[in-house]
Amino acid sequence: MNAPVRFAVININHGHIYGQVAHLVNAGAEFVSFYAPEPELAAAFAARFPDVRQASSEAELLEDDSIHLIVTSGIPSTRAALGIKAMLHGKDFMTDKPGFTTLAQLDEVRKIQAQTKRVYSVCYSEHFEVASVIKAGELVAAGAIGRVVQTLGIGPHKTNLPSRKPWFFEKEHYGGILADIGSHQAEQYLFFTGATSAEVVSAQVANYKHPQYPQLEDFGEVSWRGVNQAGDTSHAYVRLDWYTPDGLGVWGDGRLTILGTEGYIELRKYIDPAGREGGEHLILVDQKGMQHISCVGGDLPYGRELVFDIQNRTETHMPQWRCFLAAQISLEAEEAAIRLGHLEKAGRA
Amino acid sequence: MNAPVRFAVININHGHIYGQVAHLVNAGAEFVSFYAPEPELAAAFAARFPDVRQASSEAELLEDDSIHLIVTSGIPSTRAALGIKAMLHGKDFMTDKPGFTTLAQLDEVRKIQAQTKRVYSVCYSEHFEVASVIKAGELVAAGAIGRVVQTLGIGPHKTNLPSRKPWFFEKEHYGGILADIGSHQAEQYLFFTGATSAEVVSAQVANYKHPQYPQLEDFGEVSWRGVNQAGDTSHAYVRLDWYTPDGLGVWGDGRLTILGTEGYIELRKYIDPAGREGGEHLILVDQKGMQHISCVGGDLPYGRELVFDIQNRTETHMPQWRCFLAAQISLEAEEAAIRLGHLEKAGRA
Numbered sequence: 001m002n003a004p005v006r007f008a009v010i011n012i013n014h015g016h017i018y019g020q021v022a023h024l025v026n027a028g029a030e031f032v033s034f035y036a037p038e039p040e041l042a043a044a045f046a047a048r049f050p051d052v053r054q055a056s057s058e059a060e061l062l063e064d065d066s067i068h069l070i071v072t073s074g075i076p077s078t079r080a081a082l083g084i085k086a087m088l089h090g091k092d093f094m095t096d097k098p099g100f101t102t103l104a105q106l107d108e109v110r111k112i113q114a115q116t117k118r119v120y121s122v123c124y125s126e127h128f129e130v131a132s133v134i135k136a137g138e139l140v141a142a143g144a145i146g147r148v149v150q151t152l153g154i155g156p157h158k159t160n161l162p163s164r165k166p167w168f169f170e171k172e173h174y175g176g177i178l179a180d181i182g183s184h185q186a187e188q189y190l191f192f193t194g195a196t197s198a199e200v201v202s203a204q205v206a207n208y209k210h211p212q213y214p215q216l217e218d219f220g221e222v223s224w225r226g227v228n229q230a231g232d233t234s235h236a237y238v239r240l241d242w243y244t245p246d247g248l249g250v251w252g253d254g255r256l257t258i259l260g261t262e263g264y265i266e267l268r269k270y271i272d273p274a275g276r277e278g279g280e281h282l283i284l285v286d287q288k289g290m291q292h293i294s295c296v297g298g299d300l301p302y303g304r305e306l307v308f309d310i311q312n313r314t315e316t317h318m319p320q321w322r323c324f325l326a327a328q329i330s331l332e333a334e335e336a337a338i339r340l341g342h343l344e345k346a347g348r349a
Numbered sequence: 350m351n352a353p354v355r356f357a358v359i360n361i362n363h364g365h366i367y368g369q370v371a372h373l374v375n376a377g378a379e380f381v382s383f384y385a386p387e388p389e390l391a392a393a394f395a396a397r398f399p400d401v402r403q404a405s406s407e408a409e410l411l412e413d414d415s416i417h418l419i420v421t422s423g424i425p426s427t428r429a430a431l432g433i434k435a436m437l438h439g440k441d442f443m444t445d446k447p448g449f450t451t452l453a454q455l456d457e458v459r460k461i462q463a464q465t466k467r468v469y470s471v472c473y474s475e476h477f478e479v480a481s482v483i484k485a486g487e488l489v490a491a492g493a494i495g496r497v498v499q500t501l502g503i504g505p506h507k508t509n510l511p512s513r514k515p516w517f518f519e520k521e522h523y524g525g526i527l528a529d530i531g532s533h534q535a536e537q538y539l540f541f542t543g544a545t546s547a548e549v550v551s552a553q554v555a556n557y558k559h560p561q562y563p564q565l566e567d568f569g570e571v572s573w574r575g576v577n578q579a580g581d582t583s584h585a586y587v588r589l590d591w592y593t594p595d596g597l598g599v600w601g602d603g604r605l606t607i608l609g610t611e612g613y614i615e616l617r618k619y620i621d622p623a624g625r626e627g628g629e630h631l632i633l634v635d636q637k638g639m640q641h642i643s644c645v646g647g648d649l650p651y652g653r654e655l656v657f658d659i660q661n662r663t664e665t666h667m668p669q670w671r672c673f674l675a676a677q678i679s680l681e682a683e684e685a686a687i688r689l690g691h692l693e694k695a696g697r698a
C-alpha cells in the first residue's frame with residue numbers, strides 16, 4: 001500500500017475548486033490545508049472544509065515537505081507560475097482549466113516539467129467530470145464506430161454576469177474564449193482521435209452581445225486538424241459561446257458528436273433540452289442500430305488515476321503530452337483567431 | 350385567376366425529381382410531358398405518371414410554347430446548360446440541387462438570367478421539403494432567438510453504394526461534396542442570417558473511407574462568414590459526410606442549430622435517433638424556457654410560392670440572388686478546400 005497523497009489548495013478564484021477537491025478526496029487523498037488571499041473567498045471555503053487548516057501564505061504550503069500535491073483554481077493567468085513554483089518545490093500540481101493563458105507560460109511549464117518530472121495536470125472537467133465522455137471513450141477504444149474522423153463540440157455557457165469578478169472580462173487574465181473553454185474541447189479531440197500532433201485550420205473570436213465588456217469574447221470557433229501515430233488524419237470543430245439563455249435548465253447545453261467511419265456517438269452532456277430528464281445522455285448509432293445509453297452515475301476515474309500516478313510516477317490519468325498539447329492548440333487558436341464584433345482592438349494580452 | 354402553370358421534366362437522373370414534381374402538382378401546376386434519354390429511367394418514370402406524355406427529345410419540350418417551366422434532376426454537371434436553354438426559350442427553370450458544378454456555369458447562368466428575367470430556382474430540398482426549417486424561419490423572423498449569430502449544420506448521408514450510378518463518384522459530374530450537398534447548407538445559412546454577402550473562412554474535403562472511389566469526397570467541412578444589410582456579421586459551420594451507418598433508420602441524421610444572442614433552435618430534421626418517433630423535431634430554447642415543437646405535417650410553401658412567382662414575376666419563394674449566392678459560396682468552398690485522404694490528386698474538374 002502506498003502512503004496517502006496529501007494535498008493543499010492555493011487560490012480559489014473559480015468554483016471549479018470544489019470539483020477538483022472532490023476528485024481527490026473521493027480517491028482517498030488527504031486535504032490538509034489551503035491558502036487564499038481573498039478573505040471573503042477564504043471564509044466561504046473554510047466553512048465548507050472546517051477540518052482543513054487555513055495557511056497564512058502560499059510559501060508556507062509550498063515549503064511543507066509533507067504535502068505532495070498543490071491544487072488551484074486561481075485566476076487563470078496566475079496558474080502556470082504557481083505550477084512552476086510547485087514543481088520546483090518537488091510537488092505535483094493540479095489546476096482548473098485553462099492551465100495557461102499564453103504560449104510563453106506553456107513553454108516554461110513544459111521546460112520545468114521535463115526537468116522535475118512532476119505531474120502538471122489540468123482538470124479538464126468537461127471530460128473528467130462527465131461520465132458519458134468516459135463511456136464514449138470506452139466505446140471508441142473498443143472500435144464501436146470505426147476510425148474516428150471528427151469530433152464536433154458545442155460548448156455554450158451561461159454568463160451569470162452578476163456573479164463574475166472583473167478578471168472574467170479581462171483578456172489578460174482569462175486568456176480568451178478559445179484558450180479558456182476551448183481547452184476542454186482540444187483535450188477531448190486529442191483523446192478521442194488519438195491525434196499526437198495537430199494544427200489550427202481556422203479560428204475566429206467575437207463579441208457580438210456584450211459591448212460593455214470589450215475584452216469578453218462571447219463567440220468563438222476553431223477547426224483543428226491532426227494526425228495520430230498510425231498516420232490517420234482527423235478533424236475537430238468547436239463552437240463556443242456565452243449566449244446560453246435563462247430558459248435552459250443548466251449552465252450550458254454541451255454536446256459532443258464523435259464521427260467515425262462506421263457510426264457515431266452524440267453526447268448530450270448536461271441536458272437534453274425539452275427531452276429526456278437529466279444529463280449524461282449517450283446516443284450510439286452504428287451499423288446495427290441506435291441506442292440511448294444513460295451514463296448517470298458512471299465511473300469518473302480522474303481522481304483515482306491521478307492519485308495512482310502521483311504514487312507510482314505513471315501517466316494513467318492523462319499523458320502529460322496530451323495535457324500540454326491540448327493547451328498548445330487552444331492557445332495557438334486564440335493567437336491565430338480573426339477578431340470580430342465589439343472586441344477591443346488592443347484587447348490581446 | 351391566373352392560368353395554370355404547365356411544366357415539363359427533362360432528365361431524371363436523381364430520385365429527387367419525384368419531390369420536385371410533387372411540389373408543383375400539389376400547387377395546381379399541370380405536369381404535361383417529360384423527356385429522359387435513359388430508357389430504363391424513362392420507363393419507371395412513365396409508370397409513375399401514366400397521364401404524362403413522353404416526348405422524344407429535349408428540343409420538342411423546349412420549343413413547346415405552351416410549357417412555362419422546365420424541371421430537371423439531370424446529372425448535376427448538365428443542369429446549368431439546360432437551364433440556360435430553358436431561359437433562352439422563354440421558360441422558367443427549376444432544378445434539383447446542386448444547380449451548378451462550376452463557378453463558370455454560375456457566371457453564365459447569372460448573365461442569362463439577368464438578360465431574360467426568367468426564374469432559375471434550385472430546389473434546396475433540405476430547406477423546402479422540411480417543415481421544421483419553415484417553422485424555424487418563422488420563429489427567427491419573429492425574433493424568437495434575437496439576432497442570429499451562427500447556423501451550424503450537420504449533413505450526414507448514407508451512400509447506398511449499390512444504387513449509385515457512375516456519375517455519383519465522378520467529381521466532374523457531381524461537383525464535390527461542398528458544391529453538392531453543401532449548397533443546401535449555404536442556402537439555409539443565408540436564409541436564417543439574412544447575409545447578403547459571404548465568404549469562405551476555411552474548407553476541407555477528404556476521402557477517408559472509399560479508396561475505391563478516389564474522386565468521392567466522403568467528408569467535407571466549411572466555415573462561412575457573412576454580413577447582412579444591417580451590417581451584422583454572422584457565421585456558418587457545416588459538416589458533411591457519407592458515413593451514415595446502416596443502423597440509422599433514415600438516410601441521414603440532418604441537424605441544424607441556429608444560434609441567436611437570445612436563444613437557439615435545434616432541428617432534428619429527419620430522425621431523433623433513439624429518441625422521439627419520426628422527424629421534424631424543433632427544439633426552442635429561449636429566455637423563458639425550453640420547448641419541443643413537432644412540425645410534422647407543417648406547411649411547405651415552396652411549390653405554391655414558385656407557381657405564384659411564375660405567374661406574377663415575383664420572387665417570393667426565394668430571392669434569385671440568394672439562390673445564386675448559396676451556389677456561389679458552395680462552389681467557392683469547393684474550390685478553396687484543402688484536399689485530404691484518398692482523394693485523387695487530379696480529381697478536380
